[in-house]
Amino acid sequence: MKSQPTKIEKRIRVAGILLIAGLLVELVTLRWSHPTAFLFFLLLGGALMALGIAIYLLSLVSAENKPSVE
Amino acid sequence: MIGNTTILMAVILFSIVLIALLVMRPSITATRGGKILAFVSLLIFPALAGGMGVNQHIEHSKTTNFCLSCHVMEDYGKSLRVDDRSFVPATHFQYNLVPREKACYTCHTDYTMYGDVKSKLRGLKHVYAYYIGKPSQPIKLYQPYNNRECLHCHLGARTFEESEAHTKDPQALSRMKLNQLGCSTSGCHNIIHNIGQLKEATFWKEQGK
Numbered sequence: 366m367k368s369q370p371t372k373i374e375k376r377i378r379v380a381g382i383l384l385i386a387g388l389l390v391e392l393v394t395l396r397w398s399h400p401t402a403f404l405f406f407l408l409l410g411g412a413l414m415a416l417g418i419a420i421y422l423l424s425l426v427s428a429e430n431k432p433s434v435e
Numbered sequence: 436m437i438g439n440t441t442i443l444m445a446v447i448l449f450s451i452v453l454i455a456l457l458v459m460r461p462s463i464t465a466t467r468g469g470k471i472l473a474f475v476s477l478l479i480f481p482a483l484a485g486g487m488g489v490n491q492h493i494e495h496s497k498t499t500n501f502c503l504s505c506h507v508m509e510d511y512g513k514s515l516r517v518d519d520r521s522f523v524p525a526t527h528f529q530y531n532l533v534p535r536e537k538a539c540y541t542c543h544t545d546y547t548m549y550g551d552v553k554s555k556l557r558g559l560k561h562v563y564a565y566y567i568g569k570p571s572q573p574i575k576l577y578q579p580y581n582n583r584e585c586l587h588c589h590l591g592a593r594t595f596e597e598s599e600a601h602t603k604d605p606q607a608l609s610r611m612k613l614n615q616l617g618c619s620t621s622g623c624h625n626i627i628h629n630i631g632q633l634k635e636a637t638f639w640k641e642q643g644k
Contacts (some may be wrong), residue, residue: 374461377473381458384481388447388454391488395440399504403492404562410488414481421477 376424380417384414439494450480468599497540505561507570510630511539518639521626523619529639532588542584573630580627582614 370378390410394402450532453476455566463469479529495501503512513530513611515538524542527533533541545554564570590612601608610616618624 371463374464377461377464377477378458381454381461381479384454385451385458385479388451388481388484391484392447394489395443395491398495398498398500398560400496400501400558401566403496406492409583411485415483416569418478418481420472 372427373424376420380424382420383413383417383420387411387417439487439491443484443491446480446487447484450476450484453480471565482533497537499536505565507572507574510633511574511628513633513638514628514630515634516566516638516641517633518596519626522591522629523627525639538588538628544587545581545585558587580619582616582618585618586612 387410390413391406394406394410397405444519453472457473457476464473499515502508514522515525517525520526524538526539527542528535545551554577561570595601596608603609607616611618619627
């Protein structure tokens with residue numbers, strides 16, 4: 366039986382999906398020679414990546430700090 | 436030689452593969468190695484790819500192709516190929532006095548995102564006008580052309596400093612250097628893009644193209 370993903374795992378998954386989307390936007394805009402490409406990269410790609418990184422960092426600081434069992 | 440774009444593409448694709456691994460198996464972050472992998476692939480690599488992307492886009496936006504990719508700029512691109520030495524931009528372009536691949540940026544260094552905040556806002560306005568509004572015709576510079584753009588190459592050059600036309604009036608050179616006497620507005624180098632004359636113009640055909 367598969368165990369349910371923890372809160373951190375869910376956040377890492379969301380962060381990862383956002384980052385992949387942002388990186389794909391960057392990849393597409395790099396092949397597109399037009400001023401709009403720069404705006405797409407900055408406003409869409411940048412926002413997705415910033416959000417992804419922010420969610421990942423949030424998952425780190427909000428992680429439950431369970432004491433290790435000796 | 437491997438170009439910057441290729442390296443950036445590789446960084447992006449490598450990042451995507453690493454992140455996809457984490458998305459499919461987020462449970463690996465429970466281990467020490469998994470935590471390091473998450474840190475590298477969710478923070479270090481995307482930040483690196485983003486930074487390199489900004490740099491690549493900025494470098495690309497300085498190219499002539501980039502400027503001429505907007506329909507409204509087509510005639511200005513054509514004016515670079517007019518077969519007439521009195522056309523200042525055409526002479527600079529055809530005689531390699533400016534790098535051809537960065538011809539626009541070399542002479543318009545304070546344009547849109549390379550200028551101050553006002554210029555950057557104008558750049559956004561251009562995008563709005565291009566897609567939603569209507570670009571003003573003919574296109575005009577917001578400010579009179581600054582001699583600074585000419586002087587960053589011509590200043591100190593013998594052809595500029597010792598030219599008879601420049602030295603006839605002893606005050607002329609210093610006034611040009613202070614942008615009080617415009618190179619393009621004083622009646623000497625005043626044939627610039629002149630896109631209204633393109634219909635009658637003949638064009639230079641580059642060898643091998």
